[in-house]
Structures are given as C-alpha cells and as structure tokens.
Amino acid sequence: MDNVLMFTPGRAQRQAAAEAPVFGVGNDALAELLEMLGAAPGAQGEAAAMPVSVQRVRAGEMLFHEGAAAEALRFVRCGSFKLQRTVADGYEQVLGFATRGDVLGFDAICTRSHPTGARALEDGSVFVIRLRDFFGTGPRVSALDTVVHHAASSALAASGDLAEVMAAVAAEARLARFLLQWSGRMARQGRSPRRFHLRMGRRDIASYMGLAHETVSRCFGLLSRWGLVRVDKREVELLEMPALRLLALNTRRPMDEAGPASTARCPAAGRG
Amino acid sequence: MDNVLMFTPGRAQRQAAAEAPVFGVGNDALAELLEMLGAAPGAQGEAAAMPVSVQRVRAGEMLFHEGAAAEALRFVRCGSFKLQRTVADGYEQVLGFATRGDVLGFDAICTRSHPTGARALEDGSVFVIRLRDFFGTGPRVSALDTVVHHAASSALAASGDLAEVMAAVAAEARLARFLLQWSGRMARQGRSPRRFHLRMGRRDIASYMGLAHETVSRCFGLLSRWGLVRVDKREVELLEMPALRLLALNTRRPMDEAGPASTARCPAAGRG
DNA sequence: CGGACTGTTGACAAACTTCAATCCGAGTGG
DNA sequence: CCACTCGGATTGAAGTTTGTCAACAGTCCG
Numbered sequence A, B: 001m002d003n004v005l006m007f008t009p010g011r012a013q014r015q016a017a018a019e020a021p022v023f024g025v026g027n028d029a030l031a032e033l034l035e036m037l038g039a040a041p042g043a044q045g046e047a048a049a050m051p052v053s054v055q056r057v058r059a060g061e062m063l064f065h066e067g068a069a070a071e072a073l074r075f076v077r078c079g080s081f082k083l084q085r086t087v088a089d090g091y092e093q094v095l096g097f098a099t100r101g102d103v104l105g106f107d108a109i110c111t112r113s114h115p116t117g118a119r120a121l122e123d124g125s126v127f128v129i130r131l132r133d134f135f136g137t138g139p140r141v142s143a144l145d146t147v148v149h150h151a152a153s154s155a156l157a158a159s160g161d162l163a164e165v166m167a168a169v170a171a172e173a174r175l176a177r178f179l180l181q182w183s184g185r186m187a188r189q190g191r192s193p194r195r196f197h198l199r200m201g202r203r204d205i206a207s208y209m210g211l212a213h214e215t216v217s218r219c220f221g222l223l224s225r226w227g228l229v230r231v232d233k234r235e236v237e238l239l240e241m242p243a244l245r246l247l248a249l250n251t252r253r254p255m256d257e258a259g260p261a262s263t264a265r266c267p268a269a270g271r272g
Numbered sequence C: 001c002g003g004a005c006t007g008t009t010g011a012c013a014a015a016c017t018t019c020a021a022t023c024c025g026a027g028t029g030g
Numbered sequence D: 001c002c003a004c005t006c007g008g009a010t011t012g013a014a015g016t017t018t019g020t021c022a023a024c025a026g027t028c029c030g
Helices: A028-036 A142-167 A171-188 A202-209 A213-225 A241-249 B014-019 B028-036 B142-167 B171-188 B202-209 B213-225 B241-249
Strands: A053-057 A062-064 A072-078 A081-086 A092-098 A117-120 A124-130 A195-197 A229-232 A235-238 B053-057 B062-064 B072-078 B081-086 B092-098 B117-120 B124-130 B195-197 B229-232 B235-238
Touching: A028 A072, A028 A124, A028 A142, A081 B142, A092 A142, A092 A202, A092 B142, A142 A171, A142 A202, A142 B081, A142 B092, A142 B142, A171 A195, A171 A202, A171 A213, A171 A235, A171 A241, A202 A213, A213 A229, B028 B072, B028 B124, B028 B142, B092 B142, B092 B202, B142 B171, B142 B202, B171 B195, B171 B202, B171 B213, B171 B235, B171 B241, B202 B213, B213 B229
Parallel strands: none
Antiparallel strands: A053 A124, A062 A117, A072 A124, A081 A092, A081 A117, A195 A235, A229 A235, B053 B124, B062 B117, B072 B124, B081 B092, B081 B117, B195 B235, B229 B235
16 A cells, blocks of 8 residues: 555645645545546535545556455546456456546445456556545535446446447457447547557457457457558557448348358448 | 336325425335345435335336436336347347346436346336436435445446356356356345246347357256256256356366366266 | 567367257137 | 147257467567
C-alpha cells in the first residue's frame, strides 16, 4: 500500500479542498472522479464528503488479486487493465479490459471478495473509494451514487461484449468483433476509432476471444491480407469498417450464403 | 401493460400498508422485495416510500425487448428468464439465465435503453421499480440501495460464469461447468443441487455455451453414458459431482495429463 | 552476447459444425 | 378418440475449422 497517493488539501484545486470538511483526504479526487464519470456539473456542491484517494500502478502489476478480500471500489483514471479469472487449474481466462472511466471490483460487493482479478497492462492510476466509506453510515453523495450506478451498469453491459465475441463461430468474425469493440471504446474516449494501439498481447486477446493465440495471429494475417486492416504488432489500423462490420455479422449461420469462408477470398468482398 | 398487478393498500400485510404515505401503491411489495433480497430485517422501517409493483408474465413472453427504452428495474420474484441479445442478423445469443432474486434490466441504466432482452421461460412474476422513482428526487430508501447494489454486483459476477463456460475447449467440460453452475444456483435457492429441472431448451443451453445444439445433445449422452449424470429431457440428476468437477477443470490445456478425451472412456475415471 | 518473451507461420489430428433422418411428446382438429 | 402436425431432442455421417506441436524471426533486457 505504499503506492497510494493521498490527495492532501491544497494540492491541485485549492478551492475545492476548502470544502473538504473532516476527512484527512481532500476532495480534489472526488471532484475529478465525478467529472470523469460525467456527473452533472456542480452536482457535488452538496456536502461532498467522501474520501477518495488515487492509487498508482505499474505495468504488469496486479491491482487486486482474485479471491482477495473486497475493501474498495476503484475507477480507472488512466492506463488500462485486464480483468481475469483463474479457472481453478492455472489457466487465466481474460474476462474483459478496462480503460478510463471503467469501474473495477464492483463484482466483489456481493461476495465481499473479488471473484475476478485485475492486472495493469501499462502504467496507470485509479481512484479508490473504500467500501466502508461508500456504504457507511455517513451522508450519501447522491451524485456519486448516480455515477456509480451508471458505471456498474456499463460494466454489466460490457460483459455482454464478451459473449458477443465468443458467440461467433468463425475466428475471423470474432476478431472483427473484438476490433470493432475496441474501436468503439476508443471513440467513446475521443480517440481515433480507426487507428489505435492495442495494450494487450496476443495471448490476452486469444483468451478473451476463446481461441488459441496462434489462431488470433493467423486471423490478423488473414484480415490484413484481405485489406480490411493494417497490422503491425499491436498497432492497428482499420481500413474497411463496413467490410469489417459485415464480417462481424457471421454468426452461427442461419444465413443464406456466407460461403465456406475460404482461405483465399474475403467473405465480405462479394457483397458490398 | 395490462398484466401489471398493483399492490393496493390492505391486500396482504395490512400493517405495512399503513406506513405507505402518499403513493397509490402499498409497500407490501417493497417489504417482500427487501426480504427476498436479504435486507437486514427491520431496515425498511425508515420512511419506506418507494413504489413497487408486481408484474406477471406468461411462459415465452418477452419481459422487455432488446433496444426498448429503459423505464424500470425488475427483480425476479418467481419463475425464470433467459437474457438474450440479437447479434444483428437474427441470431439470438443467450447471455444468461435469471431466477428468483436476480435483477433484470440493470444494464439499461447507462444507455437508457435495454442492451439485452429478457424472455420468460415459464410463468412467473417480477417486482418492478420505475427508474424515475428509484433515481428520483424523493428520499432514498437506503436498505433498497444496499440490496440493489448487491444484486447488481451479483449480476456482474454471474456474467463471469458465461465466460467460464465458454472458456473450456472440450464441449463436455463446458456442459459440466454449466450443470455445476445451475446446481449451485439451485443450492443457493435452497433446492436440491443434485436433482433439478432445467427450464430452458437445448438450443438455449447451446447458445449459452457457444455450441451447436446437437453437440449439447451428444454431450448429455456422453456424460450419461459415463455415469456422471442421469438425463431425461430437461430432468437432470448429478450422480458424480466430484468427477463432474474434475471434468469441468479441462481448460485450454496447460495441464500435464488430461489425455485425448476419447469417445469411449470417461476422462475423470482414472483419477479419483 | 545469451536468454526470454512475443509474434508469426506450417503441418497434422481431433473436435466441432453442418446436413439429414428419426423418435417422441404435446397440442389441435376432424 | 384418433390422426395430424409441430417442435424438441437424439443420433449418424461428412467436411472444415481450429487446437496442438513445432520451428523461426524480432525485440527487449540482463
């Protein structure tokens, strides 16, 4: 816990710290958190008394381990994380990825211990709210309640993305869906939806998609050969979004055509 | 909306209705909901003013459609539901199943429209809390807040189960995991974890597991032939829980042994 | 410079999907 | 009351995708 930075009064936004009433922690962090999560501006004016700290993590570090006692709710401030669950014999299943604004550890509330662990994919930092503060007897910060509900809802909705990826039969379709998902995430953060840097390795992608990492590699090559994407290691550029979307449609085929998805031809070529 | 039953004051628990202040709906339903979700008894004593109604559904009916505007939070009172998402070309992906105590539609909070739909697998009923009541300006029922957080957390944790099932390579392992999950769910409801009735068809199971429904059928036959389970249509009895657990471990093999999982022999036989 | 890790590509066998036929039960209508 | 149909479930056969094993290139780090 030596890498926990406490926001002390008079650190970044001096005027906000003046409102902090009793806790040893200023409310700069709370204000920043609320702003990040898109709370109505000014909503935290009401006796905003909730201790929020910021924790830094280095690439590769576990933010919290699977099975650890749940003691806090976290929100990604910067960096990215992978959510993983060990399937009881050592295999690490990647359940999803978290970037700025995502809540971490919410699923631990019901069990009081973390069903899934979180590992930093790069250097980053998170906001931390202790559960006993959040659920304590003190006055509730209703703006915070709202954004936490919102964030939890997003997390639940995002879990559907995993199913969406795994539901596809064809490996190329899975990859296309994954890329489109990541693209959408980038867009939501105001970054380019066409060019981005994947923060995770092929193994993580493979685990997330339910495939062997060699298959992921092959599919990247395939999509690249079809001219749909340009790939260099973790650097990705989406060249043909419509075709990618078409490819992503390939489900457990109740479709008319969709052909045998040959090795040489792009299935999405003959349609648009 | 003609199948919405309102709890009118003086229906079941007359004394609770006396506390209902202004709303046209009594608080019998709220009390029942809080009890179902395991709120600390007596916690609703504090000005419990939250309109809760009960909605009945018939087997096969959609409780809410995918894409519909989010207007309420629901909690399964009795019956069971499947959560599904249409993958954009008509294929219905099953994301999970909900039974008594589970929250429905929580993922719609962030989008204001339902990313996933819910269909009743049998006749049942749900508690309904309108979003404008829950998030409104009225005084918050903190006991309700607590259990809603808890339920949402459970839903998020449950979404990991889907990944757990799909993560397995071998189809038998997937089925074993699914059965163990359902068994655990039954146990949590105080029902027998060894004998139960599956409320969903093979197609739904197959969709949930990411397999063809024929494969599911074959796997049931396989597990049955191995003596691990006894199956008759949707009636299931788990005969060898330890062996099932062993079989469920079969992951994307970083294991030592685990053999080629032959068609004739039970992989879990030579170990216990 | 050696070592470890990531990413790519090839070959083969196994498992799964797909198509197809069949059986069974429930619900319907003559 | 029985024949009929419809859908769910089971089982078989064939083809294809993908997992696994293996080798190799590139990069980072000690």
